[in-house]
Amino acid sequence: MYVSHLTLHDFRSYATAEVPLEPGVTAFVGRNGQGKTNLVEAIDYLSRLSSHRVAADAPLIRSGAERAVVRAAVVRDGRTAILEVELVPGKANRARVNRAALPRARDIVGLVRTVLFSPEDLTLVKGDPSDRRRFLDDLLVLRAPRLAGVRSDYDRILKQRNSLLKTAGAARRGSSSQEAALSTLGVWDDHLARTGAELLAQRLALVDALAPYVGKAYETVARGATRDDAEIGYRASLDLAGATDRDDLARLLLAEVERRRNDELDRGISLVGPHRDELVLTLGHGAGESLPVKGYASHGESWSFALALRLASYDLLRSDGDDPILILDDVFAELDTERRAQLAELVAGAEQVLVTAAVGADVPPALAGTRYAVAGGEITRES
Template sequence: MYLEQLSLTDFRSYEQVDLSLSPGITVLVGSNGLGKTNLVEAVGYLSTLGSHRASTDVPLLRFGTDRAMIRARIVRGEAQVTLEVEINAGRANRARINRANPVRARDILGICRSVLFAPEDLALVKGDPGNRRRFLDDLLVTLLPRHAGTRADYDRVLKQRNALLKSARAQHFSRAGVSEGHLATLDVWDQHLAAAAAALLAARLDLVARLQPHLAAAYEQLTDGTKLLRAIYRPTMAADGAPGDGADDGGGPGAAADLAGLPVGDLAQAYLRALGESRRRELERGMTLVGPHRDELDLLLGSAPARGYASHGESWSVALALRLASYEILREDDPIAANEPILILDDVFAELDAKRRTKLAAMVSGAEQVLVTAAVAADIPAELSGAQIQVIPGGVVTGGDQAAAEG
């Protein structure tokens, strides 16, 4: 799979920009602040309907506008697909496939598969658990688009249940106390939350199991191989439904292994038991304390957690390994060469020493399409020499255009 054409209208810094691309390696070069990352961010958005730099869509709209457009032509073997995504301020986004009638934006998920590594990915190692949960869920959606609905269902139910708990907490501190009506309604929302949580947890546990061998292999190739990188999912409950108290006190390292063997229906029952045991604390705090929204993905280098113990160089390698493992999972899921995901390396090489640059270049040079951004072309290893596009204020200049202009 490769991106042949990208067109942006009122996206980030661009009023209008059109970019033609080819299979193989393309390097986008330009000074910082000119919009290199904006271009690859748009490609990533087509894969996940989210930005790796912003938690909402509003910053993606060029300042002073209320709509942005991303148009792309994707080539998969002999087939071509044209995608359009309209990002709107204050209303639902829309999409088109091959210029047909508008559809829900999430209906395009799975058509353009990409894996993007950026400096922000250091937060996967050094940041709070929410960054790692989002990493898992974004990969889930790219791998199996139906999980966009799984995640949306869970978020919706969680929001409703938290609102009820907050209201019940206010009553708890009044003279009246928590009403029977609140408790009965909470029982209903417990059922909904347990079902949604079980579906999301089962998907995450399966994904982490698939991720592990690729993660260890990628880290070994990037480094001297003296430390093993492992990912351990830590849920907020044990298999018997015993609750923890958030990501810092979950079911323990062994809980995920026990839970992984359970059917979704059994997971839902375990959640119901955990919610029942946590109800008093939840009413006191006015929030849901059990569920995938509080789980953790522990990253261990040897026997020590990467967060807090890994050096800066090791943290970069761990973050890179997570993305490279994601790429391998997507390749493994669809082994047809024409369906390989697009690999994006945004401003990566400036932060790596010469040895890691060479190792990373060797690992990715065989991908069908690699998009690389750099402020200085000299930062790119020789193994990744390819087409070069110069990013200038408000637009781009391809190699042919630049030669013509100079002539």
């Protein structure tokens, strides 16, 4: 799988841009603020319908423009499809495949698959649990695009349920309509348990599938490490008692929701469910001792673990049958010479690798290929 052409209209800094691409390595080189990351961000957006740099879509639309369009020709098994997303402020985005409109924008997710490395990846290790949950859910959806709907449904259910908890909690403290709010809340408890159980079951299976790839990747990128040093696990907001079946998980979730009812009413938020879970990252430090990466790992170990998570994602997606597009966004400037060379050698054989760098010297020799200079909104292919 690779992108053979990228077209942008009013996306980020570009009023318009046309970039032909090829399999193999393509590097975009230019000083910070010239627009090189905007190009690879657009391709990654087509994959996930979200940006690795901002939480909302509004910053992706060029200042003063009414909408933005990202269009890419994607080649898979010798066949080309034209994928397009239109971003419209304050309205639902629209998506098309070969000019035909899709019922929902999220139906385009997974038609092109990317794995993106960036300096922001440190948040996977040092950031909040929500960053690690997002990492898992993004990977879930790339592997099984139908789960975009499950993820969206769960977010909607959670928002509605939290609103009811606030209403019921206020009613319990002297306001009216407590009985009605509690009655309605029971319906949303069932929705939360059922949809949350599906998301939870998928996450548990994903962590099991991903874990051996993480150990292998960490051994490769961390000096002197073994594949047993880096481990990942899943910590739920309730005792799962070893359950992995969706129906069993739904029953456990519903029982725990009912047990925590008073706490939830007091606080006005949902305290049970996948939104409270954590992807646990640990490192062995000798003598069989494993410690959380966050708070205990050095800067170099944290970087190695973040790289291992991305490399593991790539290997897992690749095991599903397709080479994802690898995007290395300004990542080499953050790595020492040895890690640069190691990462470059690991990814050089991918079907398509897109690299951004402030200076050409940051791109390792193993990733020699097509190079574009990006400056002042102009994208120029170098000979």
